[in-house]
Amino acid sequence: MDSKEYKKTLDFFDQQSHSCTDFEINLALKACISLNEYQCGMNIQKTLSQNSLNNPYIQATLTQFY
Structure with missing residues (x-):
């Protein structure tokens, strides 16, 4: 994927964070890694359920990520 796809x-x-699946969360975290969006990744991690x-x-x- 290129940077536009990660974005x-x-x-x-x-837009959909309240109803994302673990698969989508994982993709978002990988996008943060690729785009060096560390604050975004930390924000995602803070919202994760224990599951x-x-x-x-x-x-x-x-x-x-870390």
Whole structure:
């Protein structure tokens, strides 16, 4: 994906964050990594449910993030 696609991913997440699936959350975190949007990634992490935090894919992406 190029930077425009990552930006679209984050825009979508911002609009739908209240109803995003773990898959979409994971994509948004990966977009933050690719765009060096660290504050955005930290904000996403703060809103994650315990269930999402226990998702192994999100855990792996958060490991990459930090």
